[in-house]
Amino acid sequence: MSDAILTLRGLKKSFGDIEIIRGVDLDLLGGERHALIGPNGAGKSTIFHLISGNIAPTAGEIMFAGKQIGGAQPQAINHLGISRSFQITNIFPRLTTFENLRLAVMRAHGLQYNFWRLVDNNRRVREQTERLLEMVRLQARADSIAGEMSYSEQRSLEIAMTLASDPRVILLDEPMAGMSRDETEYTSNLIREVTKGRALMIVEHDMDVVFSLSERVSVLVYGQVIATGTPEEIRRNASVKEAYLGEEVAA
């Protein structure tokens, strides 16, 4: 493990009078798998939106590899090496699975404004797309219309699209929501595999996944991080138990 690659300092976000994120300090270390947990409405997805440029922070800073990225455009943040998935499936519904993934792969090959070459002839893009399809076990669905696949298949596609640009930091927002036990286990192993050498921040409600996958866990409650530590430390932390895990056990 190395120094922090992504640092949040005093991060705040208000919508009108309502302060959703109330001063978050968080470090994502290079190469670590870091889970962000917390009750519903704690602001986990909002943190992802802030980091990925979907919304701009009200105050505070987001430093990525020594650069301030708070409020930058999503595509600029993606170019720096942060890639994210979405809690609500966010794909190209009327295109095929292969096409969905190819659009994601093409970006890193600098083909945005290319109109003089046929994309089918680009072997590197095709092979990488096929490799990603295989990785998330969707090769049989390559020609299916993405919007017509099952929910869990769309979740897998979403993960593959997030990985396509070879990012240094991956943000996964509830990647396993709606998956069966078997799919969850497979995806959990897949995430461990593909995030080697990269930093991962994951929001997930499945506590088994969180505790087995992540090296560190941060607990977010009402827009503030109340604890950060190894899964063991978080399990033992009294305030976490009270604020979050306790509720779950009691429920």
Added chain:
Amino acid sequence: MKPVHILLLGIVLALLALPSFLTPGLVNAAIQMLIAALFASAYYLLCGQAGMLSFGHAAYFGMGAFATIHAMNAIGGTGLLPTPLMPLAGAIGGGAFGFFAGYFSTKRTGTYFAMITLAIAELVHALAPHLKALFGGEAGVSATRMPAWGFTFGSTNEVYYLTLAWVALCLTLLYLYTRTPLGRLTLGLRENTHRLRFLGYNTHGLAICVFVVSAMFSGVAGGLLVVSNEAANYVLFDAHLSASVVLNTYIGGVRVFLGPILGASLMTFFGYAVSDLTQSWLLYQGALFVLVMMYMPNGLAGLFGQIGQWRSRFGLAALIPFVLLALGAGLLVGGGGAFAIEMLQRFLSQDYQALASANAAGTWPPIRLFKHDWSPAAPGTWLVPATLLTAGAGLAVLARQWLRRLVQREESNRAAAEASVPGDAA
């Protein structure tokens, strides 16, 4: 060779042979059809593939046209380019104005985008007559085609072949465009712009690119019109042209590349053929558009696709009665509708009303239609369209029933097949 390729080859050969069979008037109509097809295809790139509904595409068509006419008049009338290359000036004119307009309009999406394009087109239309030096005022600008490359370009046929070559080239380029990375991203723009941004794409830049390409090919279409007409007038910026490219594209079908081409050439041909026969052509165009949107939202191309799908499901023999019934229904309803519209149009026309009120006897004089005299007061007159429409509706019901029976038969066949499988195993 795939059937599609054979079909395309056939069409190209037919188009090449066409002028030897047609009168100059019809060759001229064919030129208009080709130009409309290219314009619709360029428009389809923006509206069908990128999902950006522009209501002001006449602006880019018109800019291409004026750029071409000024290029033709340049250097004392000798022209900036040899005549066959003139549409290039249209591409530059349309594309340059498209970049300017596209930069602003693509900052918004959906309804706001549509409104900005509409506003820009109206702005140009309102401004053009006042900029005499550029657009020639009310009278417009005219030019002469210069001989080049051994052709005089004096005859309609030579203009036809020039137009055909340009349209074929541009349609090929537009098709190839859909297979390029930018072409694939165009679809992504339609499907989910938000996601594209998080994949690292500059969606505003992409949208501008698509807009410019579409405007550029619209400009070529405008340039071809000018090369053919040797004149351009601010009427080219009229909202009517913007509207008809939308209608043509949707009537042809916005899901398939060939759809808008089909729609535009058919509607232009009908416009040419029918405008001499009726004063209500725009009414027919509108009615046709409403019907297509209501009953086959994927347009004519979607209809062919649907029939092809049914053929493979039910077999050709079972489908023929349905097609005949549906065709009969279409003809009867079309005939009845046309009769009613033409009759009403004549009955309600100012001339006829003046004639009737001048008639001292207080009776309605007969109306001449389809080589017969019809009395508007006689019930028999109105019974004709009523009968035709009722019979058409009856056939439509029969056609629908036939289709339902085919679906039922397919289901019972499938059930029988499923029932027989366990029997075989046992």
